[in-house]
Amino acid sequence: MANKKNDFYWNNYISAADTACLAADYLLECLREFNIGQMDEILPKMHEFEHKGDSLRHEMTEMLAKSFVTPIDREDMAELCQRLDHVIDCIEEVLQVIYINNVASITEEAISFAEKICSCTAKMKAMLTELPHFRKSEQLHNLIIDVNAAEEECDTLYLNAAYNYRKNWDGKNPLDVIAWREIYSMLEECADACEDVADTVEAVVMKNT
Template sequence: MARRSDNDYFTLFVKMADVALQTQKLLTEILADFDPEKLREQLDKLHGLESEGDRHTHELMKRVAKDFVTPIERDDIIALGRELDDITDNIEDVLIKIYMYNIKAITPEAMEMLKVVGQCCEKVSSVVTEFSNFRKSSTILKDIVEINRLEELGDNLYIQAFRKLYTKSGDPLETIAWSEVYKQLEKCCDTCEHAADVIECVIVKNT
């Protein structure tokens, strides 16, 4: 029988993945109805979710430091916690860059990339939910493969968005600004894949 403290780790992972998904959904709402005049207020709202994610991360690290026995290796707990926290951080950083570069309108390419980020976050949430039962789960490995596929799709969208930016835009400042935003969106997909990779490694080591 699993100890309560074991379940606490997996519960925290689920909470962290959920915060990342909520952050992506809020960012999508903000960009779908984009108003540069509201950006400062919206940044604060998004940062509230990021702070919630940080609280879960701190709780996770406190438990790792305190517990004599952990359900999986300490290094894996720490690695997964950091990756899940980084997903939320990277999503928040998309809006920070939009604010920093004073972007006035959102491109269709950005919305398409953000949609893929959302799909990645949904699958990460699904994988993390199944993580405590990975030996019996019939879906966790399929979802990890799907995250890998979505990350590749994100890479392709990133390449095409960059090509369009550098062949169509005549404004060098706009090119610089959107280059940074596209890089940040692609980074969100990468971090989702990194979290899935940590879980896959844990499964391999424990089965």
């Protein structure tokens, strides 16, 4: 029974990471084929991923509440669950910010940023797939580093994208500059959230090996 319960925990994390990957892929699809007239359809579909993430978090919380023994500290497991849920929340918020600011078209930098977010979530999923073997894994450390490296790439992209949009705005509406700074910041937050997951995994490994 204990092993089955452990499988539940690890599979829950992997499912949450997979949901984040699907949300990131959908974000990229929406930005590549952006149509402001379809936002009434786009937002509810993205919210389905967020709802799935919430459901996985609730399932984890319920299991942690009733389990006497957990594979790692209960608090660490809960924190990792929350951080995974935050990744999905951030991805949804990118589209929400675009909608709130009534953005009519998407920049190439935003599409490149979304591609990087897909890379971040994919690396995060690979890391969490390896997490059940953390006590003897030879790959997990490098997978953690991969997520951190992807986040650093996003930091650079954020700085360049925000600066270039401000520099080349050519007298456009100042509200557009503010809007895109907010959008780029939200995209960066997605990458930061993935790194937070990696940092939590790294802390778990250090405490339990």
